Amino acid sequence: MELNLVDWLRLLHPILAVTVVFPLLGIVVSRAVLTRSRRLGSSDDRKKIPANVGPEHVQTGQWLAIAVIGIYLLGCGRPMVAFWLKQQTLSQMPLQGLLVLVTYGVTLGALWGILRAGNQRLWRWTFSGLTAIGLVVLGWQEGIFRRDNEWLISHFYAGLAATLLMVFSLAIVPEIYRDRSQTWRRLHIAANTLAMILFIAQGITGTRDLLEIPLSWQESTVYACDFDKASPTYKTCPPVPKAPQ
Ligand code: HEM
Ligand code: HEM
Structure with missing residues (x-):
């Protein structure tokens, strides 16, 4: 089945996440565990684990933080x-x-700063x-779908929290090295x-959302379904005229 540009743009965010x-x-996590084992493990551990696991964790950690921030910005940008485009906002409010x-x-x-x-x-x-900020x-x-009324299962809120934690990790790198009390x-x-x-959680809610969001040519049918939890016809769709082959 071919994908048009709209479908590709929608899929770009999950594609880059995966x-x-x-x-x-x-x-990053594998280097994190090794970094800790090298610092606190047995003398055997310290001999076996190479000295560069710490710097490698930090370097790949920086790329991870950049990638997560990028994917967050993309996740918000497309919708x-x-x-x-739908509301013609740009012509009304440039x-x-x-x-x-x-x-x-x-x-x-x-x-970058x-x-x-x-x-x-x-x-x-x-x-x-x-x-x-x-x-x-x-x-x-x-235009961004936040699930404000069910934030515990929201892909947006958990994504924002994870992205902010990546910013925090970038912010405190020198403090971790400098701090003798190990608080940082x-x-x-x-x-x-x-x-x-x-x-x-992002892996779970993201794949769930992929099942809920239709391909562009299926939108008119899927969005005719009732997504409103308060409605008596919640989770029902109008009958599809043509039976599946
Ligand atoms: C989910 C991702 C991450 C996890 C689970 C994680 C976990 C850890 C762990 C367990 C350690 C070893 C602590 C110890 O020695 O007791 C560590 C060290 C460190 N992490 Fe991360 N980290 C992550 C992401 C990052 C990111 C994004 C950065 C920022 C660039 C970063 C910077 C550092 C630094 C500077 C150290 C000290 C390294 C050293 O002692 O040589 N980490 N991290
Ligand atoms: C690194 C972890 C991730 C972060 C920080 C993240 C963040 C976001 C954000 C902020 C949005 C916009 C709000 C929304 O529509 O919910 C979004 C949308 C979305 N995400 Fe993620 N996400 C991540 C991973 C994933 C994964 C693994 C998948 C699926 C495999 C996924 C699938 C989606 C989908 C389908 C959308 C709606 C996209 C659209 O309407 O254009 N995300 N994501």
Whole structure:
């Protein structure tokens, strides 16, 4: 079955999640476990595990954070643009489109700033704050399906939380190395254990959403179904005229 451009654009986000983000996550977690075993394990562990697992964890961790932020921005961008095209927002409110574009630019610029700030804590945290604000502002644009009334099973809210945890991880890298009391290291582990759970949740809610969202040529039929939980005809669809072959 051929896919048209609209279908491809819709599939790009899950495709990149499955082919880029999740494999990277595997590498980052495997290096994380090795880093900890090398630091705290038996002397045998320390001899066997190469010294570069720590730096490798951080380097691939940085790519993971960039990839997750990118995929979040893409996940929000496609439905936003589709909404604008449908409502003709751009011709009526060009300023809104421009502001969203500027916010995208500021968010990506601030992400670049975090990576460039190095040991300058004030800049690093300022850029991290800016990145986080950009992500939140973009997430609350019209057209994005957030499941506000059932946020516990929402792909959007867990995705936002996981993405913010990636920004936090980028922000505190020098603190983890500098801190003798290990507080930042512990905070990092707690934050990313939670992020792992959220990533698994994204795998579940994302594939669920893929089953709910139709291909473009099926939209007129699927969107005629009743998705409203409060309605007595919830989860019913109009009869399909042609029986399946
Ligand atoms: C889900 C993803 C992640 C998990 C589960 C995770 C987990 C861990 C664990 C278990 C450690 C070892 C702690 C110890 O030595 O006791 C660690 C170290 C570290 N992580 Fe992560 N992390 C993740 C993502 C990231 C990201 C995105 C960054 C940012 C670039 C990062 C930066 C660091 C740094 C700087 C260290 C210290 C490395 C060292 O001691 O050589 N991590 N992480
Ligand atoms: C790294 C983890 C992921 C993050 C941070 C993330 C984030 C997001 C965000 C913020 C949205 C927009 C809000 C929404 O429509 O729910 C979205 C949409 C979506 N995501 Fe994900 N997602 C991730 C992984 C996945 C995976 C693994 C799949 C499926 C295999 C998936 C499938 C989808 C689908 C189908 C949409 C609707 C897209 C559209 O209407 O254009 N996501 N995602």
